[in-house]
Amino acid sequence: MDSPIKALLGSSADQFVDVKIRWLMNRFASLRAGGAGLRLLDYGCGTATLLRLLAPQLRGAALLGCDISTGMLDEARRVWPAGIDQPELSVQDGASTSVAAGSCDFVVISAVLHHVPVELRRDVYAEIRRVLRPGGHIVVFEHNPLNPVTRYVVARTPIDQNAILLRAREVHDALGDLGFGNIRTGYLMFAPPRLHALEGLERLFGWLPLGAQYAVTAQRSPDLPA
C-alpha cells in the first residue's frame, strides 16, 4: 500500500483481498453455504488477511494457513481479532507443509507464486495437490502481467523486487501437467477495488485477459495418487 498508485486504487490492503473473497463466494456454492465441515488452507497466507476476512463468512469451516516466514505467521497471530477462533497456522519447510495429505477441500494461494523461483513452482503445486482431497479445489490468484497498471505497480513496490510475474497460461499448463482437472481461468479487478460498485464489470469481462488479477481454479482428480 506504500505505492501511491495502489493507494489511489484502494484505501487499504483489505480492500484488495475483499475483491478476491467476493470472487470466491460468487464461484463456489459450498463457500456461500457457510463452509460447514469444510477445510480451507491459505498457502503462503502472509499475515492471514484472506483468512481473517473469510472467517466471519465461514463460521462452520476449519481454516488453516501456512507460510515460509515465521515473522509473517507471528504477525498473523498478533493481528487476529479477538472472539474469532484462530486459524491453524504452520510454518513451511520449503514448499512442504505439515498439513495432512488429502485433508483439504480448498487451497487458496494468493500473490505467492511470483515470489517462488520458477524452478520451484512445480513443488508448490505438487504440495497443494498432496493436501487436497480428491475433488478438492485449488484457487490460484495472481497479478496479471498482461495488465499495464499491474506491471507498473509491481515494478515500483519494494517487496516485489524479486517478483517474476507469471501468466495464467503458465499456471494452467502446470496444473494440467500434474493431472488436475476442470482447469479454468477468470480475470478480475477491471476496476479499482475502491470503486466497488463497478465490480459487476467482472461478470461481463471475466474472460478478457486484462484484469489486474487472474484466478486459475482446478480440481484434484479423484483418481490421482496422493
Ligand SMILES: C[S@@+](CC[C@H](N)C(=O)[O-])C[C@H]1O[C@@H](n2cnc3c(N)ncnc32)[C@H](O)[C@@H]1O
Ligand atoms: C505478497 S505476500 C501474499 C500474502 C497473502 N497470500 C495475501 O494475499 O495477503 C507473499 C507471501 O508469500 C510468502 N512466500 C514467499 N515465498 C514463498 C514460498 N516459496 N513458499 C511459500 N510462501 C512463500 C511470503 O512469506 C509472503 O507471506
